[in-house]
Structures are given as structure tokens and as C-alpha cells.
Amino acid sequence: MKDKAALLLYAAAVLCVTLVHDIRFLAAGLAATLLFSGRSAPLLAARAGRAILVFNGIVSVSYAALALLRGAFQPEFLLRMNLRVFLLTYLAFLLVSRVKPFRALSFSPALLHLFTLTYGQIIVFRRLFDDFRLALKSRSPARIGTRDLYRNAGAAGSFFLEKALHSSTEIADAMRSRGFFRDPR
Numbered sequence: 001m002k003d004k005a006a007l008l009l010y011a012a013a014v015l016c017v018t019l020v021h022d023i024r025f026l027a028a029g030l031a032a033t034l035l036f037s038g039r040s041a042p043l044l045a046a047r048a049g050r051a052i053l054v055f056n057g058i059v060s061v062s063y064a065a066l067a068l069l070r071g072a073f074q075p076e077f078l079l080r081m082n083l084r085v086f087l088l089t090y091l092a093f094l095l096v097s098r099v100k101p102f103r104a105l106s107f108s109p110a111l112l113h114l115f116t117l118t119y120g121q122i123i124v125f126r127r128l129f130d131d132f133r134l135a136l137k138s139r140s141p142a143r144i145g146t147r148d149l150y151r152n153a154g155a156a157g158s159f160f161l162e163k164a165l166h167s168s169t170e171i172a173d174a175m176r177s178r179g180f181f182r183d184p185r
Helices: 002-019 023-070 075-098 109-138 146-177
Strands: none
Touching: 002 023, 002 075, 023 075, 109 146
16 A cells, blocks of 8 residues: 555656746755655665766756857756756655555556566566676676777667567567457557
8 A cells, every 4th residue: 555655646746846847846845855765865866866967967068058059048947957857866766766566556457567568678678788798798808998888889779779679569469469458450
């Protein structure tokens, strides 16, 4: 029951954070969430910060450069966007650290089934990622250069994209054949 309530609270929090545009309320929400997290707050904040650092950095710098060129720079927008993304990411890490998803989704057999399939794919992709990493490490007697890292990452990314497309098609066809979608196709 606790996990279902936490999932519902998370969904409500995400909705509120998405709809709120006042920086003060977003900051208050972040402060309340950090206090609620207790001792795990620094660890979760560091994980959330690392997760959004590259993407938000690129978006923020791009926005600032274009807005300054056009003479329409709004620091409030930049602060609001980064604060909102950090808060949403922090909430997701907090949820993952405290909630058992199989229990939380037990109210809906269809959602539980979808989550089981998704979780299985995550495990497969994590194992494949580790295999790619270990293969590169084992085939490189010396320190791996930046060029080789990029080439390996490109090959791995291409493989993962093809594997994801293939797996999603197979899973969707299997679910459709079992009447999951209930479409007349």
C-alpha cells in the first residue's frame, strides 16, 4: 500500500512541478523534497546533478548564446528551467530509491506486465553495455585513446539503437497477438 501511495504522490508532485512557473515555489518544493529525503539527500542530489549536467549545460549555454544575440535573454527562464529539471530528476531518483515498482504497479495487471517487459529489457541492455565495456578493455593493452572511445561508443550506440528497434517490434507483435492492445489490426 505504501508503494502505491508513494507512486501516486510522485505523479502528483510531477504534475505540480510541471504546472508551477514561479521560481520561489519551485525552490520551496526542492527544499521540501531535500528535507523529506533526510540523510540520502546529498547522494540523491549528486546523482541527479550528474544525470542532467551535460544535457542541461548544453541547453543552457545554447539558450543563453542565442538569447543574448537576439537581445532577449531572460535569466529567470534559465533558472526556472534548470530548477524544474533538477527537481523532476531528483524526484525520480527519490522514487526509485524508496519504492518497489512491482508492488507500486500491482493495482494494474496491464501496467505490471508492461513494467516487467521494460525491466527485462533494461537488464538485457545493462548486461550488453557491460559486455561492450569489458570487450573494449580486454582488447586494449594500453590506455584507450579518445578516438577509440568515440568509435566504440558510436558502434555501441548503433548496436543499441538497432537492438531496441528490433526488440520493441518483437515485443509489440507478441503483445498484439495476445490481445493486449485490443485493436482490429
